[in-house]
Every structure is written in C-alpha cells, then in structure tokens.
Amino acid sequence: MNIERFIEVRKAMGLSQMELAADICTQATLSRFENNGQVPSLKILIKLCNRLNLPLGELFPKVGVKHSETIEKMNQAEFFLITSEYEQAASLLETIASSELLEEPSLSMRCHYLKGFIMIAQPSPITDILFMFDQVLLEEESSEAEIFRLLAYTGIGMVYARENDLEKAEFYFQKVLEKIYQYPTKTIEDTWRVLHIVFQCGVFFAHIKELDISNALLHYAVTICSDNHVTYYLARAAIQLAKNAMIQKEPTAKILERIYDARAYSKINRNTIALAELARMEQEVRLQEDERKY
Incomplete structure (x- = not known):
C-alpha cells in the first residue's frame, strides 16, 4: 500500500x-x-x-501494469525472433529492466532464451551464448519452465551445430525430441515455441543427412501450422488481393502469382473451400486470357 x-x-x-x-x-x-x-x-x-x-x-499497488507491459515487450520480441528481425528483438529486450525479470522466474527464462537465440543469429561467441542458455537451465524445474528448458537445449544444439561439433549437437536435439511431441500447447506463444523447436530440429537432421527424420519433423511443423491456423488470415488476405487484382484488371501474370501465393497458404491450412474458390478464379483468369488472344 x-x-x-x-x-x-x-x-x-x-x-x-x-x-x-x-x-x-x-x-x-x-x-x-x-x-x-x-x-x-x-x-x-x-x-x-x-x-x-x-x-x-x-x-493500492498498480497490480499487473508493469508486468503486462513487460510481457507485451516479450511477445513483440518473440515475434521479431520468428520473423528474423534480430536487431529489433535485441533492442526491445534491452528496454526491460533486470529488476522486472527477478520478480518472475518465467519472465527471466523467457528473456534469456530469446537473447540466446538472437545471439546465435548475430552471431556471438559460443561461451556467451551457452552462458545465456545456462541461465534457463539453472532455474528450478517446473511445468511452466519445461518449454524454456527445451528451447535452451535446442539453442545449445544449434550452437554446437554451428561449430560443426555434430555429435554434441545431436545429443541436445535428441534430448528435445524425447519430449516435444508430448508438450501441450496452450497459447499462441507456445505454438510459436514448439514450431521453432521442431523446425530447428528438422534443419539439423537435414544437415546431417538424416532426411527421413528431417522430413517427418518438417511435416509435423506443417501440421502444427495447419491445426493452429497460424497462417489463416495470411491466406484470406492473399485471396482478397487476388480478387482485387482481377477487379483492377492487372496483368494475368500478376493475378496468377497472387492466386498461387494464396493457394500455398491455403494448403498449409488444409482449407478446401478456399482451394476450390482459387481453382475457379484461376480458371476464370485463364479463360479471359484465352479470349484476349483470339
């Protein structure tokens, strides 16, 4: 008070x-x-x-205000990580005071995992990156901490793969794979994290020529995207852009490019209605093109 x-x-x-x-x-x-x-x-x-x-x-204390602002920054930084905008993510994390992270272990783990992945991309010295992931692994184990521990193991595997120490890298990726299939996703952020883990595992196993494992992981990633409609509005926006191009009588090549983009996104979502609509749109465009030729 x-x-x-x-x-x-x-x-x-x-x-x-x-x-x-x-x-x-x-x-x-x-x-x-x-x-x-x-x-x-x-x-x-x-x-x-x-x-x-x-x-x-x-x-009375301002319950949750600073906390919610910190979480919002974390969410944005995590999205920047997904979109490979590493400098923006790093700059945003720098605005979060260390005192705020000490109040909540989950926030601290989240921040350290994000910084670790950003450091891999920049790239930073291996010892600095491993130290960042150690901050996650040294936290007390809990159900809330599990996803961050799996992300830390993934990050460590990526570091060793970058250093071409493939035996150590595989040890950590295998450690992740033992648990990631059973991890329950409850939020969109959970979905992002699981996707990130599965994708990076798929990349690694392709790197070591274990293509059957890699393909299985990447197909699993596509399934996660489909089940969670991660690109749902992306597909809808692309369809509308294609319709707009038709109305504006854009060149056929440009219209077809938009249709193909929309079809790719719709396939990810297994959106059969959208795919049928796109097929009709393509047929209409091609018929109009044929009529212009003759």
Whole structure:
C-alpha cells in the first residue's frame, strides 16, 4: 500500500494527524497507519481518504501494469525472433529492466532464451551464448519452465551445430525430441515455441543427412501450422488481393502469382473451400486470357 502518497496528500492539505482523524478514528490509529503500516479497517480508511479527496485506488499497488507491459515487450520480441528481425528483438529486450525479470522466474527464462537465440543469429561467441542458455537451465524445474528448458537445449544444439561439433549437437536435439511431441500447447506463444523447436530440429537432421527424420519433423511443423491456423488470415488476405487484382484488371501474370501465393497458404491450412474458390478464379483468369488472344 502506498502510505507515502497518503501522507503526502495530508501534508499538502495542511492537516495534522489529529485534525484528519477527528470524528473518524483516534490519532493513535492514524499514527500506527502512517508510521508502522498498520492498516485500519476499510471503513475508516475510506473516510480518511474521502476527507483528503484522495481516491482509495491511489493507495493500492498498480497490480499487473508493469508486468503486462513487460510481457507485451516479450511477445513483440518473440515475434521479431520468428520473423528474423534480430536487431529489433535485441533492442526491445534491452528496454526491460533486470529488476522486472527477478520478480518472475518465467519472465527471466523467457528473456534469456530469446537473447540466446538472437545471439546465435548475430552471431556471438559460443561461451556467451551457452552462458545465456545456462541461465534457463539453472532455474528450478517446473511445468511452466519445461518449454524454456527445451528451447535452451535446442539453442545449445544449434550452437554446437554451428561449430560443426555434430555429435554434441545431436545429443541436445535428441534430448528435445524425447519430449516435444508430448508438450501441450496452450497459447499462441507456445505454438510459436514448439514450431521453432521442431523446425530447428528438422534443419539439423537435414544437415546431417538424416532426411527421413528431417522430413517427418518438417511435416509435423506443417501440421502444427495447419491445426493452429497460424497462417489463416495470411491466406484470406492473399485471396482478397487476388480478387482485387482481377477487379483492377492487372496483368494475368500478376493475378496468377497472387492466386498461387494464396493457394500455398491455403494448403498449409488444409482449407478446401478456399482451394476450390482459387481453382475457379484461376480458371476464370485463364479463360479471359484465352479470349484476349483470339
């Protein structure tokens, strides 16, 4: 409770403790509140605040405000990581105070995993990257921490693969694969993280010529995208762009390019209705092109 704010307003109004407490409570009750943090009954506190024209809410901590701002920054940084905008992600993470991360282990793990992946892409020295992932692995194990531990193992595998130490890299990727198939995704961020892990595993096994494993992992990644409609609005936007191009009588090649893009996104989502619509659109475009030729 922000008792300092209460005292500040009382003094600004020129009221002594005795004057403020008159007909509300004893001066001793008010003194215990201001000096020792002993909060009186809510009924008394409301009367005191009313006399000061002080909203009661100003005395209570701003629950979740800083926390939500930090999470929003984390979400944006994680999205930048997915879109390979590493400098933007790094700059955003730098705006988060370390004191905010200490308040919540999950935020600290998330920040360290993000920084680790960004450092791989930049690229940074191997010891610095491994130290960043160690910050995740040293946190106490919990169900909430599991996905970040899997991401840390993935990152370590990527580091060793980058250094061409394939035996160590495979050890960490195998460690991830033992658990990632059973990991339950509850949020869109979970889906991003699982996709990132599965994709990076697929890339690694392609690198070591284990193509059957790689193909299986990449097909699994496509299934995750489809099941979670990760590109759903991307497909819808592409379809509309194709329709707009037809209305504007754009060149046939440009219209077909938009149709093909939309078809690719629709296939990812297994959107049979959209695929049928795109087939009709393509047929219409080609018929119009044939009519112009003859």
